[in-house]
Amino acid sequence: MLKKLFSSAKHHTTRRFYDTGGVTKSQMQSHWMPFTGNREFEENPRMIVSAKGRYLRAADGRKIFDGLSGLWTTGLGHCREEISEAIANQTKELDFCSSFQFGHPKSFELSEEIIKFMPKGLDKVFYTGSGSESADTSLKMARAYWRKKGMASKTRLIGRVKGYHGVNFGGISVGGIVGNRATFGQGIEADHLAHTMTLENRFSRGMPKTGAHLAEELVNIIALHDSSNIGALIIEPMAGSAGVIPPPVGYLKRVREICDENNILLIFDEVITAFGRVGAPTGAEEFGVTPDILNIAKQLTNGSVPMGAVICKSEIYETFLDNAGPHYMIEFPHGYTYSGHPLACAAGLATLKLLKRESSFEQVKKMAPILEDKVHSLKGCNHIIDIRNYGSSAGITLDAFEGQPAKRPFEAAMKCWEKGFYVRYGGDTLQLGLPFSSTHNEIDSIVNAIGDALSEID
Ligand SMILES: Cc1ncc(COP(=O)(O)O)c(C=O)c1O
Secondary structure, three states: OOOEOOOOOOOOOOOOOOEOOOOOHHHHOOOOOOOOOHHHHHHOOOOEEEEEEOEEEEOOOOEEEEOOHHHHOOOOOEOOHHHHHHHHHHHHHOOOOOOOOOOOHHHHHHHHHHHHHOOOOEEEEEEEOOHHHHHHHHHHHHHHHHHHOOOOOOOEEEEEOOOOOOOOHHHHHHOOOHHHHHOOOOOOOEEEEOOOOOHHHOOOOOOOOOOHHHHHHHHHHHHHHOHHHEEEEEEOOOEOOOOOEOOOOOHHHHHHHHHHHOOOEEEEEOOOOOOOOOOOOOHHHHHOOOOOEEEEOHHHHOOOOOOEEEEEEHHHHHHHHHOOOOOOOOOOOOOOOOOOOHHHHHHHHHHHHHHHHOOHHHHHHHHHHHHHHHHHOOOOOOOEEEEEEEOOEEEEEEOOEOOEOOHHHHHHHHHHHHHOEEOEEEOOEEEEEOOOOOOHHHHHHHHHHHHHHHHHOO
16 A cells, blocks of 8 residues: 655755655654655655665655665665675574673674685784674773773873764764764764865866875874873775765875874774775775774665674783683673674675675776766756765765755755655765665766756755
8 A cells, every 4th residue: 555644844944745655754753764755754654564686675666776875785786685694694603692691602703704804914803793883893992901001091082073983972973974973962072183075176086186284183182181191093995975075185094193193092083985896895995994892784784684794813812711700700791682693694705705706896896996986977967066886886966055054965865766866965966875786877867967967956
């Protein structure tokens, strides 16, 4: 049964009356949706009822091209049989297992596989249930590490403006997306480097040529607090959620040097960039800089079962072991009920196998110049003030309506949805994170749809 909702459109300019896929008004009103304009969604529900490969199926029967691979999660495409089967089989064999003081073989198997995708030297995997949990786990790991080393004053954390590290208290404190922080008041103490989206870098193709000097801001922050009080710097090697901000040439290398010179741990949040998004197993490998701790989630299970992980250097792990007392004592009093969940492990193993079998990283490398040329052809379109790209991702910044930065991107994304394309909007940007196997034709079509959408909005 396809039902349509007709509620008050008080807060919204355009009513579209999409199908709800059978969801009743009272069901609709029971659910508080995350990162969603709930009033608008109730007026215009965009219900997705199934998905296959690179396409979603909307409740009204339309096939929608998935221009963000789910939520940067599903690069291999949706409902992959190998992954679905692995999960289904696992539910029959071992559906849950406590990972506190007990184990199951697949979490160990998966950690060995994950390490094969990591830069050399990162060889201990700590499981979480999401990217946000990975962020907070990595920050706690960093603080506890210094305490174990007898440097308990090294607690201060540094992030970056426009950084996104999920929604938990650690993550929003080091994160640099204003709305996600301002709404919640006091977090934990943190400083922020400047972002690298400078005027000079507008319309850069791939890594901007200028901007490495912005890493020097870290020297100033260290001078202010002294390195004896600073535990870690956390950054995304390529910022994703703020609208795809690739690092300037030389920037990450300089950040690494400054951290080394000052005994500060460097954490890469690779929740978006790990497992293919930038055409390599990790951003660390692609950009040639190895952090001390690396966070993953999303593509690890192709989005099919929630799972994240924090991978650290063995020296960090050994430090915890060396200072923990008798062997039965817990070395790191941290973990989640769902850390290393058997279904997620089964999904992760199947996903990593597929990434290798389908040469996903090479697919993205081949796609990158095609997407780059196409997306930059939008320069000059209505409202566009910047375009950025790397690998299979691209960000387009729109000139904002005074005081309403999200209005144009929202309207453009809705137009794209009507045209059969899922394009994410966030802040003043439109974002693409294409499925790894996207064709030339699909790339052309989605970028053309964005161009058309922008020409149709005020
Ligand atoms: C870099 C980064 N870190 C953390 C997160 C949070 O992940 P989750 O939504 O799984 O908690 C995200 C999500 O987009 C992310 O992009």
